[in-house]
Amino acid sequence: MDTRVDRYSLVTSLENIVGKDAVFTRAADLLVYEYDGSVDGAVETAMPAAVALPTTAQQVADIVLLARRANLPVVARGAGTGLSGGAVPQQGGIIIGLTRMNRILEIDRDDRTALVEPGVINLELSEATIPHRFFFAPDPSSQKACTIGGNVAENSGGPHCLKYGVTSNHILGLEVVLPDGRIVWTGGRAAGISGYDLTGAMVGSEGMLGIVTKALVRLTPMPEATLVLLAPFADIDSASHATTRIISAGIVPAALEMMDNLTIQAVEPAYHAGYPMDAGAVLLIEIDGIADDVRGTGEEIATICAEAGATEVRSATSQAERDLLWKGRKMALGAMGRLAPNYYLHDTVVPRSKLPATLRRVDEISRDFDLPIANVFHAGDGNLHPLMLFDRRIAGSTERVLEASKEIITYCVEVGGALSGEHGIGTEKSGYMTMVYTADDLAAMAGLKNSFDPAGMFNPDKIFPKGYMCGEVRALRMQAMAQKLGIHAL
Amino acid sequence: MAVAADTDANLLRLGGFSGKDIPEDDLLRACVHCGMCLPACPTYRLTGQEMSSPRGRLWLMRAVADDRLDLLDPLFDEQMYQCLNCRACEAVCPSGVHYGPLVEASRAQLEQHRPRSLSDRVVRRIGLDWLFADSWRLRWIVNLLRLSQRSGLTVLARKMGILKALGMADLEALTPAISRRALVPGNERWDADLSISPPRRARLFNGCVMGTVFANTNRAAARVMARNGSDVDVPVAQLCCGALHVHAGMMEEARVLARTNIDAFASSGDDPIVVTAAGCGAALKEYGYILKDDPAYAESARTFSARIRDFTEYLGERDLVPPTRTIRRQVTYQEPCHLVHAQRISRQPRDLMNAISGLELIEMKESSLCCGSAGIYNIVRPDMANELGDRKALHAMETTASEVITANPGCQMQVGASLRRNGSTAKVRHIADLLDEAYGGAKTKRSVIGNSAQHATR
Numbered sequence: 001m002d003t004r005v006d007r008y009s010l011v012t013s014l015e016n017i018v019g020k021d022a023v024f025t026r027a028a029d030l031l032v033y034e035y036d037g038s039v040d041g042a043v044e045t046a047m048p049a050a051v052a053l054p055t056t057a058q059q060v061a062d063i064v065l066l067a068r069r070a071n072l073p074v075v076a077r078g079a080g081t082g083l084s085g086g087a088v089p090q091q092g093g094i095i096i097g098l099t100r101m102n103r104i105l106e107i108d109r110d111d112r113t114a115l116v117e118p119g120v121i122n123l124e125l126s127e128a129t130i131p132h133r134f135f136f137a138p139d140p141s142s143q144k145a146c147t148i149g150g151n152v153a154e155n156s157g158g159p160h161c162l163k164y165g166v167t168s169n170h171i172l173g174l175e176v177v178l179p180d181g182r183i184v185w186t187g188g189r190a191a192g193i194s195g196y197d198l199t200g201a202m203v204g205s206e207g208m209l210g211i212v213t214k215a216l217v218r219l220t221p222m223p224e225a226t227l228v229l230l231a232p233f234a235d236i237d238s239a240s241h242a243t244t245r246i247i248s249a250g251i252v253p254a255a256l257e258m259m260d261n262l263t264i265q266a267v268e269p270a271y272h273a274g275y276p277m278d279a280g281a282v283l284l285i286e287i288d289g290i291a292d293d294v295r296g297t298g299e300e301i302a303t304i305c306a307e308a309g310a311t312e313v314r315s316a317t318s319q320a321e322r323d324l325l326w327k328g329r330k331m332a333l334g335a336m337g338r339l340a341p342n343y344y345l346h347d348t349v350v351p352r353s354k355l356p357a358t359l360r361r362v363d364e365i366s367r368d369f370d371l372p373i374a375n376v377f378h379a380g381d382g383n384l385h386p387l388m389l390f391d392r393r394i395a396g397s398t399e400r401v402l403e404a405s406k407e408i409i410t411y412c413v414e415v416g417g418a419l420s421g422e423h424g425i426g427t428e429k430s431g432y433m434t435m436v437y438t439a440d441d442l443a444a445m446a447g448l449k450n451s452f453d454p455a456g457m458f459n460p461d462k463i464f465p466k467g468y469m470c471g472e473v474r475a476l477r478m479q480a481m482a483q484k485l486g487i488h489a490l
Numbered sequence: 491m492a493v494a495a496d497t498d499a500n501l502l503r504l505g506g507f508s509g510k511d512i513p514e515d516d517l518l519r520a521c522v523h524c525g526m527c528l529p530a531c532p533t534y535r536l537t538g539q540e541m542s543s544p545r546g547r548l549w550l551m552r553a554v555a556d557d558r559l560d561l562l563d564p565l566f567d568e569q570m571y572q573c574l575n576c577r578a579c580e581a582v583c584p585s586g587v588h589y590g591p592l593v594e595a596s597r598a599q600l601e602q603h604r605p606r607s608l609s610d611r612v613v614r615r616i617g618l619d620w621l622f623a624d625s626w627r628l629r630w631i632v633n634l635l636r637l638s639q640r641s642g643l644t645v646l647a648r649k650m651g652i653l654k655a656l657g658m659a660d661l662e663a664l665t666p667a668i669s670r671r672a673l674v675p676g677n678e679r680w681d682a683d684l685s686i687s688p689p690r691r692a693r694l695f696n697g698c699v700m701g702t703v704f705a706n707t708n709r710a711a712a713r714v715m716a717r718n719g720s721d722v723d724v725p726v727a728q729l730c731c732g733a734l735h736v737h738a739g740m741m742e743e744a745r746v747l748a749r750t751n752i753d754a755f756a757s758s759g760d761d762p763i764v765v766t767a768a769g770c771g772a773a774l775k776e777y778g779y780i781l782k783d784d785p786a787y788a789e790s791a792r793t794f795s796a797r798i799r800d801f802t803e804y805l806g807e808r809d810l811v812p813p814t815r816t817i818r819r820q821v822t823y824q825e826p827c828h829l830v831h832a833q834r835i836s837r838q839p840r841d842l843m844n845a846i847s848g849l850e851l852i853e854m855k856e857s858s859l860c861c862g863s864a865g866i867y868n869i870v871r872p873d874m875a876n877e878l879g880d881r882k883a884l885h886a887m888e889t890t891a892s893e894v895i896t897a898n899p900g901c902q903m904q905v906g907a908s909l910r911r912n913g914s915t916a917k918v919r920h921i922a923d924l925l926d927e928a929y930g931g932a933k934t935k936r937s938v939i940g941n942s943a944q945h946a947t948r
Contacts, residue, residue: 334584
């Protein structure tokens with residue numbers, strides 16, 4: 001393999017593949033590709049050597065082959081809204097921006113599928129399918145901007161994933177460019193998988209196994225009826241209790257979200273969604289399905305909430321009322337600016353039964369670190385979003401926030417939780433991986449990575465703890481892996 | 491990595507912002523680069539490249555502020571001016587970043603520090619400084635334009651290819667039918683329909699293009715307001731609002747105009763000042779901001795800005811007198827950026843249209859995406875403007891509406907030209923003209939003060 005490609009020939013080769021207007025190599029241009037949506041301080045920025053914006057799978061494959069010859073890492077990037085540093089090129093290399101591959105190729109009403117390019121915006125896919133009475137169910141809060149390719153890479157979630165499942169439940173097949181430049185298809189239209197579930201391996205792989213160039217996604221029929229309930233409680237404890245009771249009663253709401261008092265203080269003055277300002281917490285519950293069922297389930301939930309101490313249960317049936325109640329939730333992060341200039345959140349997941357205790361611990365940490373923490377999260381599946389509010393202009397505040405988040409993560413893991421519900425690991429949380437996985441567990445993951453990308457050129461430095469996959473260590477580790485020894489030394 | 495080697499060396503060259511109108515650091519750092527602005531940005535939609543997004547541009551500004559990027563780097567210049575300043579990003583920003591003032595300050599920085607060619611300077615001096623500093627100059631030029639339109643001179647020039655040779659073909663395509671008589675401040679007044687109580691008093695902000703090219707639209711707006719119980723007059727001594735200057739980074743020139751306008755309206759108490767051009771309205775509402783460091787005017791500028799109402803906003807403040815005529819027509823609405831994004835006015839124009847019996851409002855796709863007009867953007871950057879214009883025209887044509895309604899002269903010209911280019915015969919009209927038609931047109935009493943015929947051409 002030719003290991004050196006000089007800068008000039010890199011630029012010309014890239015231009016030959018994608019055209020002059022789709023290649024950026026000037027320093028000034030590269031500046032804007034050094035970040036993604038992650039919080040400053042939690043993820044280090046890093047500049048690529050070049051950015052290419054291909055329009056076909058073949059171009060992606062050609063870039064990958066060129067990068068191999070030049071011995072450069074490759075980082076795929078969608079809209080760059082990720083929160084874990086997934087699109088930041090820690091080791092430089094070539095960023096493959098998929099924003100120009102943004103066509104919806106086909107909407108199949110009979111099979112309820114859509115074939116899309118990776119740069120299609122999440123919400124715009126639903127907007128295109130709603131006239132056919134279908135929608136794409138995963139609805140991350142960034143859905144107005146984030147892309148399907150990014151959703152696949154991070155296995156994104158969203159409020160409605162409680163009932164409908166996260167992205168992995170909605171991907172039927174993928175066209176993928178592998179690190180060796182081959183273009184392959186995983187999965188397909190028919191139910192059932194023959195052989196290994198490579199689609200499953202790709203979804204959530206954070207761009208480390210392959211680059212998605214087409215996705216065959218499942219479309220979900222629009223429900224006949226939708227009801228949104230708002231239940232205020234005096235404190236978080238009783239709201240968490242109600243949550244547990246709803247789920248254990250066997251009810252599957254479309255969404256079950258909690259907002260604590262601090263969140264209400266930020267949101268209500270901004271959007272006038274109708275959340276009582278004096279409530280300790282509110283639950284926002286959406287039920288959908290057949291009209292009769294929705295009504296019955298709504299009553300059942302209302303009863304449970306009342307028993308658990310809800311001060312009232314308000315229901316919204318019209319689209320306008322529902323939108324208003326949801327607006328407060330969906331725009332909650334933005335409204336935090338009213339309380340503090342910066343926020344940092346983690347999206348750890350705990351078993352639902354541990355919610356009350358976890359929220360109490362978060363409250364303790366908030367007091368210990370003298371750091372306001374607002375809780376607005378997917379209560380139904382125990383996916384926390386503790387928002388630490390701070391002002392990064394104050395020296396040491398970012399460090400304090402990072403310390404506090406470590407405390408929160410540690411506790412969540414102790415009670416049997418996961419590091420991330422929907423934001424991915426990236427570089428942001430890679431350091432925590434050894435908290436949830438043993439060396440053997442990680443080695444099994446590394447084995448998968450190695451079988452696709454033995455040279456470690458696709459999105460290096462992500463998921464695995466720092467140093468685990470890079471440079472000379474890689475060679476050592478591969479040797480050690482064979483003997484199943486060296487891993488403990490790392 | 492050999493390939494990435496020269497990046498940092500290139501970046502360490504020259505300094506950042508200095509002098510007057512430095513992008514405010516606090517505003518700049520409010521951006522947490524979440525990326526929610528991306529899909530709202532027209533230039534990002536067209537290019538899919540990060541540097542053409544609001545987030546990318548803010549990052550570039552930050553890089554200049556942090557001495558990581560030279561102010562005079564061609565990319566910085568290119569991006570600050572590729573931006574349409576449509577402010578769609580502001581309306582969707584969860585962190586409430588004030589993007590408009592930041593890009594305007596960045597342009598002001600470039601204006602101060604960038605060497606410009608002589609021809610460029612002459613064009614800008616004549617175009618933005620001389621022409622707008624006195625209202626008669628513009629009226630005079632517009633009259634010349636109208637004469638050439640009327641006399642068939644323009645048609646002849648087009649047929650002979652002279653316009654193309656002069657690089658003025660795009661410009662000519664944009665020129666609308668010009669009102670016969672300019673509206674001269676102080677010369678005309680409209681009396682309130684006395685059956686509506688309590689009566690109100692409104693002062694019309696005439697504007698440069700609205701008061702000349704679209705003078706009849708201003709008259710229509712005044713008639714509609716009068717029909718809704720407002721006395722309307724047009725205070726003398728007012729000039730261009732300065733929006734074009736602010737957008738071009740010519741802040742000092744804009745401030746001179748702002749002070750003149752504040753003085754011109756000072757004697758009219760706290761009467762609302764009604765504006766028929768969304769671009770002007772947005773700029774006038776920001777006088778408080780651009781004059782905040784001027785001790786003599788800071789306070790009066792704030793008061794002035796608080797009096798500004800868009801025409802549709804003003805009518806929306808009270809119950810509308812039901813329009814008398816039925817108009818059986820399908821229309822669609824193109825939202826001016828500086829109305830929907832900069833002023834966040836979106837409901838009122840639709841309410842007004844829905845109040846007209848028989849009228850059917852069919853929404854077009856992406857009604858709030860910039861049409862490419864953006865002040866003088868379509869003249870200086872026709873490539874990107876045409877692409878946006880085509881996109882707008884196709885969306886409008888898809889509705890099959892026979893009229894596209896808007897509320898800003900720039901949009902009116904740009905959308906009109908784009909529709910014609912795409913073979914559509916749909917008309918583009920200002921919402922004031924539509925409403926005026928619904929009230930029966932030019933029957934409302936207008937008082938002509940002084941010898942208007944003489945003033946009109948002066």
